[in-house]
Amino acid sequence: MMKIDVLTLFPEMFEGVLGHSILRKAADQNAVNYNIVNFRDYADNKHLTVDDYPYGGGAGMVLKPQPIFDAVEALKENTNTSPRVVLLCPQGERLTQRKSEELSTHDHLIFICGHYEGYDERIREHVVTDEISIGDYVLTGGELGAMVVIDSVVRLLPDVLGNAESHMKDSFSTGLLEHPHYTRPADFRGMKVPDVLVSGNHRLIDDWREKESLKRTYMRRPDLLENMQLTDIQKKWLDDIKKECK
Structure with a gap:
C-alpha cells in the first residue's frame, strides 16, 4: 500500500477530491492511504504562527522552517521507508507523465503545500527531495498542485483503474498524444x-x-x-x- 501524507494549512480542501471517483476507489481498495496534516499543529509558539517576515525586507510572508521540519520528522518516525518529500513550487520541475510514473513506484510520498510568498530556503535544502510545478503560473497555494500530482500518481497504482492496460496508452505514456476515441452510435x-x-x-x-x-x-x-x-x-x-x- 502506498502512503501519502499531505502537509497543508487547509486540510478541508482535500476532502472532496480524495473522497470521490478513482482516488476514493483506490483508498477503498487499500491501494493507498491518505493522511492530511495541518502543519500549523506543529508550530512551537502560542499563537501557532507558521510564517514570518523575510530577512532583507520585501513583500509578503515566508513559511518558517520549524513547523515543516518537525512535521516531516514526525511522519518519518512511523515508517521504515525513505519517503519522497515533494514540494509544490512554481520553480520546480515541470510535472510530466514520466515523473508521475516514477513517483508511483514509491511506497511513501509526503507533499508540502506552501502558502504566502514562499518557503524558507532551508526547507528546500534539507527536507525536500523533489520540487514539482504543474505549469508556468502561480497559484495561491500548493494544494491544487498537490491534488493534481496525487491524481496522476494514484491512478497508476496496480488495479486502481480496473484494466491494467488503461493507462499504458494514455497521452504521454507512449511519448505521443492519445488517438481519437469513438463510441456508439456509429x-x-x-x-x-x-x-x-x-x-x-x-x-x-x-x-x-x-x-x-x-x-x-x-x-x-x-x-x-x-x-x-x-x-x-x-x-x-x-x-x-x-x-x-x-
Whole structure:
C-alpha cells in the first residue's frame, strides 16, 4: 500500500477530491492511504504562527522552517521507508507523465503545500527531495498542485483503474498524444465513426490508432517528436502526415 501524507494549512480542501471517483476507489481498495496534516499543529509558539517576515525586507510572508521540519520528522518516525518529500513550487520541475510514473513506484510520498510568498530556503535544502510545478503560473497555494500530482500518481497504482492496460496508452505514456476515441452510435447526426474502427480488423485498427496518435502529436505538440526515436513505419507515416497538412 502506498502512503501519502499531505502537509497543508487547509486540510478541508482535500476532502472532496480524495473522497470521490478513482482516488476514493483506490483508498477503498487499500491501494493507498491518505493522511492530511495541518502543519500549523506543529508550530512551537502560542499563537501557532507558521510564517514570518523575510530577512532583507520585501513583500509578503515566508513559511518558517520549524513547523515543516518537525512535521516531516514526525511522519518519518512511523515508517521504515525513505519517503519522497515533494514540494509544490512554481520553480520546480515541470510535472510530466514520466515523473508521475516514477513517483508511483514509491511506497511513501509526503507533499508540502506552501502558502504566502514562499518557503524558507532551508526547507528546500534539507527536507525536500523533489520540487514539482504543474505549469508556468502561480497559484495561491500548493494544494491544487498537490491534488493534481496525487491524481496522476494514484491512478497508476496496480488495479486502481480496473484494466491494467488503461493507462499504458494514455497521452504521454507512449511519448505521443492519445488517438481519437469513438463510441456508439456509429452514425450520430450524420457524423460517422471511421470505417476502420467498425471493420473488426484489429491489425488495421491498431495501425490507424498509432498513426492518428502520431498525427495528433505532430499537429498539437510537435515538440514531443523532436527527441523521439521513431520506427521506420512511423517515419513513413509522419512524412505522409506532413504532406497531408500542407
